[in-house]
Amino acid sequence: MAGTQGLGKLVAFYDDNGISIDGEVEGWHVVPNVDGHNSEAIQAAIERAKQHNNKPSLIICKTITGFGAPNKQGKESCHSDALGNEEVAAARKQPGWPHAPFHVPEEIYKGLDATARGAKWEQDLEARLVRYAEADALKRRLNGFAAQ
Numbered sequence: 001m002a003g004t005q006g007l008g009k010l011v012a013f014y015d016d017n018g019i020s021i022d023g024e025v026e027g028w029h030v031v032p033n034v035d036g037h038n039s040e041a042i043q044a045a046i047e048r049a050k051q052h053n054n055k056p057s058l059i060i061c062k063t064i065t066g067f068g069a070p071n072k073q074g075k076e077s078c079h080s081d082a083l084g085n086e087e088v089a090a091a092r093k094q095p096g097w098p099h100a101p102f103h104v105p106e107e108i109y110k111g112l113d114a115t116a117r118g119a120k121w122e123q124d125l126e127a128r129l130v131r132y133a134e135a136d137a138l139k140r141r142l143n144g145f146a147a148q
Helices: 039-048 085-093 106-112 115-142
Strands: 011-018 029-033 058-063
Touching: 011 039, 029 039, 029 085
Parallel strands: 011 058, 029 058
Antiparallel strands: none
């Protein structure tokens, strides 16, 4: 539907990890073979997708299921089974992540915190809704209807 309706601002990601089969894609701008483990490659693909605003975009990210788990990556069991404490500990060592499970260091947390930006967006939305309500009330008055 997105392709036939020309939803040019829609960008979707498809995780092509070799576990499922992808079929023909029609009506979409396709960015193939993006390294789904490389944030710079993903950002570049998003920028490419933004250039094609006459069609929705599908970014096909190539990934390895269970990436970083030294004994289970690339295996189906990563989808269905818990890695287990030893494999999780080994997976945390691979990228040099010395932190305890479920701990996010303060500097990373601050970089991900969108509270201020979200508050600004919410404030802008509320102001827009007030303007819409005022415009609706004006239209009703101009059309001879009593304000409700």
